[in-house]
Amino acid sequence: MRRDRIQTPVWLASIAALILFSALALQDTFGGVAERTVLVRLAAANPAIMFIRGVPQGTGAAAVLIFTVLAFLGVMVGLMNTFLAVRHLRAEEESGRADLVASTPAARVLPALATLVYGLLVNAVLAIAVAGCLILAGQDASGSFVTGLALAAIGVVFLTVGGVASELMPSARAANGLAVGAVLVTYLLRGIADAFGAVSADGLSVESAWPAWLSPIGWAQKTRPFTEDNLAPLLLNLATASLLVGIAVLVMARRDTGASVLATSSGRMAALPTLAGPFGLAWRLQWPSIVAWCVGAAAFGVFGGSLGTAVATSDIADSPIADQLARLSRGGDTLTEAFISVIFTIVGIVAAGCAIQAIVRMRQEESHVGGELVLATPVSRYSWAGAYIGIGAIAIVLVLTTGATASVLAALAVGAPEESIEDSVLAALAQLPAALLFLAVVALVWSVVPRLTAGLGWGLLVLSVFLGIFGALVGLPDWTADLSPFSHTPVPSGADTDWGGGIVMAVLALVAGAAAFVLFRRRDVESA
Template structure:
């Protein structure tokens, strides 16, 4: 007898086949990042004095707490949780939301869901299959993180509590994405809603740690109440290696149950292919700018560019506002200064040069992420068939893809400049001579540009060569560059392996810049981009 869930098993197997590359890459890269962080703890902080020094600086430094977590102690496990656990939960969140939307709203947008639904498939089978696959992926992720931490010599109970916290956060975000997929008619909009929720959850966790209460020992903290509003905060509230509060898992499980029930109810109330939120009607006449490929690319990308610009500028304002407080702390703490020097690429520079170089390296990585996301929009246009309609006109392939490349690159250049301006003006207002600070920081910021453009060129080359695999491979290249480059030394990655990342070859300050490596990276970026354009011109469209 047919039910609303008929066909769930077969659709789950289909989803696993479609994700046979992407999900393993997400899972293994997340586990590898956690394993690197766990194995590097002893080498980075070999003595109790080193750990106490780092944590005492952390509890007084909002920027460190935003990107790390509230410290709970100085054991190997507690230092690992402090350094990497919140980021692992963030990665699980993005893995889960992207997968759920891919197998629900994207299937409807491309017409696959309607075709499958014409067979003996139940109304809720598609959503049930997507959630089953993503929940299973998070269970595997949780187990592998527990095994990786245990393999590094950390206590088994805390290791599996940490893994369970990361997996539970991913499951909670999967349910959030399931609801988002019912609201809009487009996969891009659903991904935007889900990604915003993940980002807000990470921000809430960070703010809760920033405004947390420092304990009398001076190096541990209790997070403020907003931590309980965030699935990522719940991961940290489990306190792995510091009590292992397994009861906290009730919260993500309950959220998953409530939102899953809500998403099934919403599915029953709407037509296939439609969303509960009506699309805003466009203007009766198109803008004259849409007559050109460049204008079309800007119209498609302007929301993404604006969102990333606001994020980068806000991050710059935060860095500038905490710079003086960080300077006071770093002036008396050689251990933390050394860690920042590693992040900035080494060289033993002045304390504030080291701090700003480290922060601008982080901003460079964020800008590279923007570029990858923006350029891969071309793949979404191709797979949906919209690119075919445009290219059926007098618009050439090089002009169409070149428009996306120009808009993305111009946005990256502007964001690096805005980062330097926002940091320089805020810091310069207190330190004196804002104009000089902006000029100095602009030079440091634009040192990141060749490395950033290499990842842009890689995305274009993959789009031209292997369009169906380009999304997963481009994001994998970004993650590897992020892990192996600016954070490789902090995670104990060997130098020969770190050299794979273009960010490993970025000088810390303009005075260190030499022509050869910068020229090589620039030429490589141009070569990758030109290769991608050429390959796209010669291949068939892949819908």
């Protein structure tokens, strides 16, 4: 608890704040039954929406809220718990601290037991916080507590998934990769089940297909907060978590401290020619995560390309939803342009996240002595830092290109007009300056205060997303939204697109990037 005194409260506060602001925004935007009916029927008629969001269960305000946020919050809760488990299990063994604890009278199993108890307490606090925020937003207490328990049950399952991953994998990085992959697979299973669900005759509710029973997130949806309040599906979470705890304990009892079920491969006798320089090494270390970010961008691209025209031709065009889209997009001559602009703002956020991860990885290499080993060779500081920053810029282009390509293909598949396809390409291009600005600013933070790279980098992104997207929804002043780079990205309007904001951000990115190189040259390498 002492070691997690900052990051765990930040996770809990972020999840609670997201559900509170979402509830308040929903009341402001879809306060009437007519508006919610349009939204629910649009979702039920479009598998792409259900793949991303979940399945609607009626037009009640609280039910629509759950449809909108539960699956996404499930992913956040899953990531919080997998990172927590790996941080206190495999990472402790990797650093050698587990050996120090084992040398005391404490039993070897006690750190794992402490992690389990601590994780359960965190999820209990999460359940209370979520329920409290929903009640504060004016929702029914019974459904609020069911929602909190459903999210906590997802967390407990993935806490144990992180524990098993820590037993199987030889490093914290590999364990995190396996655990995050499990979270994404369960989200994918839930999405497939929801997309192929059976729509009711009135088009106001959907019953998920059978793959939902293979996903902890799907089990949470089966509780149907605010409509049925059925806690029975959460018994599956309890049974799965108990089984995974048993597997982790069984493996732990049969391996040495620091060992793993899946051993590290010996690798090649000689390195590939692509690893002869810092750029090849930086790419080798980061390409799996870049692929994962591209997959996320592709999912949103399909969503935007397949629904852009449908949004403009549906009943949503004559509802308050259209006004909200125009407000979020800050312009656009048509509803299709506004919708695509909003979707590609999310793709831009994904690209910025990928860029930030590149800089965070550079900081990790520096802090784990890998950077010092490379810099002990004839490689210059400029070459080493430039490789990671260059990979970050390439990653941005790849993410945006993937999102745009997926959107174009989806638009062609549904027979969208040529203008819609052009809007997707322009919207993707418009996100490039904002993402590059995040890359350069976080690189500048790394060059000045390297220990704060990850915290400030991700914090700036979260703050920018909140101010740029959710600020207007919860009634914050307009000037707060202007603090976010995503509020200044160009909005596609054909030949009339205003690229002024993008040009300014591109210039700022160049200045910040140059400053990062100069300041890194003037400081010591920090390996701790």
